[in-house]
Amino acid sequence: MTTAPPAQGVRRHWDSVPEPVRRALAEALGAPVVRARTQSGGFSPGVAARVTLADGRRAFVKAVSAQANPHTPKFHRAEARNAAALPESVPAPRLLTTYDDGTWVALAFEDVAGRQPHVPWRAAELTRVLDAVARLGRTPAPPGTRPAVDRLAENFAGWRRIVDEGRGPGAGLDAWSVRNAPRLAELASSWTDFADGDMLAHADLRADNILLTADDVVFVDWPHAVRAAPWFDLLVMLPCVRAQGGPQPERVFSAHPLGRAAEPEGVTRALAGLAGYFLEQAGRPAPPGLPTLRAFQRAQGEAAVAWLRARLEGG
Template identity: 40%
Template sequence: MPYHATAQRPGWAALPAAVRDTLSARLGADVVEARSTGAGFTRGFAAVLRTADGGKAFVKAAAHAEQPHLVDWYAREAAILARLPAGLPVPRLRWTLWQDGWYALCLEPVDGRPPRLPWRPAELDATLAGYADVAAALTDPPADLVAVGLPHLADLARDDILWWGEVAAGREPVPPLPVPVAGRLADLVALESRLPGYAAAAPGLTHGDLRGDNVLIDSAGSAWFCDWTWLCHGPAWFDLAGLLIAGYASGLDVDARFAAHPAAADAPPDALDVTLAALAGYHLTAAASAPPTASPHLPAHRRWTGEQALAWLAHRQSWT
């Protein structure tokens, strides 16, 4: 999945003139270049803006009339970014804006790019090192961040992530499954069903949506973590497993990397298998459709992610 080219976004010229003028005013000079980001799976405006005085900023924006859910996501991300602990490799919020039915948030720009796929070992290890710092900081999060009203992964799992039980009950069609897994539906149901209990017992917060297109590698080779809309109460090892799925597809030793990572130090022995089962079911069932406000590349991303998660799980379980 080419993370640098998954998005379909409006350009700078597609924003209303009044919105462009107000953004330029807030930035302190006219915008002379808008470099749209190709990563991500939404259709919102997202670009690095360069101004006539040499300044730069990263701006995301959406129209409430056309994409109210995206406006809600951006506003939630802004509230979270304003309260994250200092010193983390996270783009910092500068300001937000309402103008003529459009909502925008302005972030400090990061001079970076999505990680290359297949994952290069150095880039994956840099990402894992950066995530260790993020996970440690979120183990005991600041009170004002928790006060935003963050969801719990246990509830999200029951409401939206766990799908093998629905498939087994005949309420969802069986997604295409490879031969070694085709007869393992009961095992998949049993594995994913443990996620809510594991998640509820874990302290701290987790990113909730950690994957390659939400990571930037800067010129020094360090990783930055983006798109914080889905921060939730839950274990850091959940995101660690999700991040490593592409590492498995890249032929790297992801089992050893998971086991050695600080975020997995207190994970239940089968936490990785439980997460892989849940994410495989979620992505494979969701791949059957995509909302019209999403990138047309989203189903392919979901299908590929689900297949890789299932292949990694089958390998770990010796399903042959």
């Protein structure tokens, strides 16, 4: 199985942000930035920095222009909407202010005194995160949160595109996936019948989107938040955990309270959709500013396919 590479975008430094953007953020935050430390983890090109303001306060700022990646400003705008709507009970950084001039989009959050989990995953840290995922899976989604079955319908049709395009081993697919692609496309076609729900899902939980503090687990980067079944985040997260040195997904899922309560057929069908998404995306050209994204998706896809095959074959 392929090991996931580091989750990294091509970062720009705080000084690369145009002066009008920095000035507007300073006005909104009440003081200018006097120090900035670039953060390397995560699939977002542009600026991601922990900053210190002139009055001693701290914040986390992310900023990007359409020139760095034409899609990332859209994700930043979605994150601003989602972060502003999160219930107070959700362990997430609070949004302080935003800036959007149509080209540059910037978000400032409270700075969290925490660190990402170790990779490869350590058992004790994974246990902490899984407990937090259980709490999140019982949190009702805020009004207006888009359903996962709507937002991800096209994404989870990856096997159908693989079949329609006649992709084979030369497209990075293993022999089992090529042979079973039509069956997997059919299996994934009804994932929406099971994954619908009213709970809040982050929908992109990875080690680089998690911070461990002294007494809590904080989930960051919320552009993909959806309304889904309680077990959806757990399902989406576990192939990445496996690809980053963690345990077998089935063992974790079946032992977790959200996994135990899930409909087995629905889990298998949603997993088929997730595996198809990762492998179909991995075969595309790398997007601007995200050199490791496709390899990261391939590692997740291989882990998801291995889990799916074990469920289908009773392994």
